[in-house]
Amino acid sequence: MSFTKEQIIESLKKVLYFPKGTNVVDLDMVDRLEIEGNKVSLALIYPQANDKNAHIVKDAAERTLKSDLGEGAEISIDTLSEQEAGRGPLGKVKNIIAIASGKGGVGKSTVASNLAIALAKTGAKVGLLDADIYGPSMPIMFGLNGERPGAKEENGKTKIIPIEKYGIKMLSIGFFIEANKALMWRGSMASNALGQLFNDAIWGELDYMVLDLPPGTGDIHLTLVQGFPVTGAIIVTTPQNVALADVRKAADMFKNDSIKVPLLGFIENMSYFSPEDAPEKKYHIFGQGGGQLVANELNSELLGSIPIVEAIAETGDSGVPIALDDTTASAAIFKGIAEKVISNVNKRNIELEATRIVQIDPNANCSTD
Ligand SMILES: Nc1ncnc2c1ncn2[C@@H]1O[C@H](COP(=O)(O)OP(=O)(O)OP(=O)(O)O)[C@@H](O)[C@H]1O
Numbered sequence: 001m002s003f004t005k006e007q008i009i010e011s012l013k014k015v016l017y018f019p020k021g022t023n024v025v026d027l028d029m030v031d032r033l034e035i036e037g038n039k040v041s042l043a044l045i046y047p048q049a050n051d052k053n054a055h056i057v058k059d060a061a062e063r064t065l066k067s068d069l070g071e072g073a074e075i076s077i078d079t080l081s082e083q084e085a086g087r088g089p090l091g092k093v094k095n096i097i098a099i100a101s102g103k104g105g106v107g108k109s110t111v112a113s114n115l116a117i118a119l120a121k122t123g124a125k126v127g128l129l130d131a132d133i134y135g136p137s138m139p140i141m142f143g144l145n146g147e148r149p150g151a152k153e154e155n156g157k158t159k160i161i162p163i164e165k166y167g168i169k170m171l172s173i174g175f176f177i178e179a180n181k182a183l184m185w186r187g188s189m190a191s192n193a194l195g196q197l198f199n200d201a202i203w204g205e206l207d208y209m210v211l212d213l214p215p216g217t218g219d220i221h222l223t224l225v226q227g228f229p230v231t232g233a234i235i236v237t238t239p240q241n242v243a244l245a246d247v248r249k250a251a252d253m254f255k256n257d258s259i260k261v262p263l264l265g266f267i268e269n270m271s272y273f274s275p276e277d278a279p280e281k282k283y284h285i286f287g288q289g290g291g292q293l294v295a296n297e298l299n300s301e302l303l304g305s306i307p308i309v310e311a312i313a314e315t316g317d318s319g320v321p322i323a324l325d326d327t328t329a330s331a332a333i334f335k336g337i338a339e340k341v342i343s344n345v346n347k348r349n350i351e352l353e354a355t356r357i358v359q360i361d362p363n364a365n366c367s368t369d
């Protein structure tokens, strides 16, 4: 038994992607079609990761193909987001890393800016998206306060050009709103604006996009993490924050069934006080071991501990993050964290690829039929 591509495409034209009221072929959602004897494998590409309708449409496609090709056909269908398939505005963005926390003020933005710089120093292409609608801080931390990104027409659409500084492509919600107005935004306005920063910007090729999230675990986070193809999340905590409940809430948010974003690990910030000129001295002002404890409890990893260093705050305020200065002990700590992040992202991608290979193994599919 053998099938032709035309036969399969004709059959798939009967399958509707109902949010758009058109069939999956006309919407150009069918990709990677391969036929080998009676084995047919293909991928359905969805505009966004975690598309709620993905399974329904996939099941419909399977049923339709079986009915048209006969029970002897072995069908295997993979589902991918546009980003995973290398399409769409984020198609060339390989990994999106969200920086989150249960509580505010623990150092998310400090970590996001310095991690972005440390990643870029490894030679990677890095972007930074400040999604903190409550209090965007990247314009200050990158010394770009008052700047406005440029725009460019592309295929009849106006696209935003991220600002480049320190070798990093950066956009912040702070470039588009007046200071202190952000808090008044309703959830839908905020997620629309963020959607534009993701999808209507020319990000180009990036190995890592670091996403600085607003503090907490509200609805806005769900919308954000659900709507965008986040590779993994890092949770920032402080030792005294080990009223574990907040941290656990943040971790649970990413584990949520409709999100399923893997945790890349925890970072303990403000771990101890260390004079920049005497980094061997460690004063554990807020207690010790909290970050490690949370990481163990939640089956994750502590990626690093960052001390309280005056220069970290000063350099953040003056727009020249400390990770830029290789002579500092703090830059070395961020370098170590970046290396662990890269290693965990790679591990996660290998695991993901392995599950995908199992999914498209026709024999694996056969046994469940
Ligand atoms: N390791 C550190 N040593 C010294 N100061 C720090 C350190 N980490 C953060 N800070 C300072 O603490 C303040 C809060 O940090 P930051 O803005 O990064 O936190 P955040 O979690 O992003 O806050 P928010 O929840 O408001 O977004 C800043 O003034 C920052 O400079």
Ligand SMILES: [Mg+2]
Pocket (backbone or CB within 6 Å): 108, 109, 110, 132, 135, 137, 212
């Ligand atoms: Mg912040």
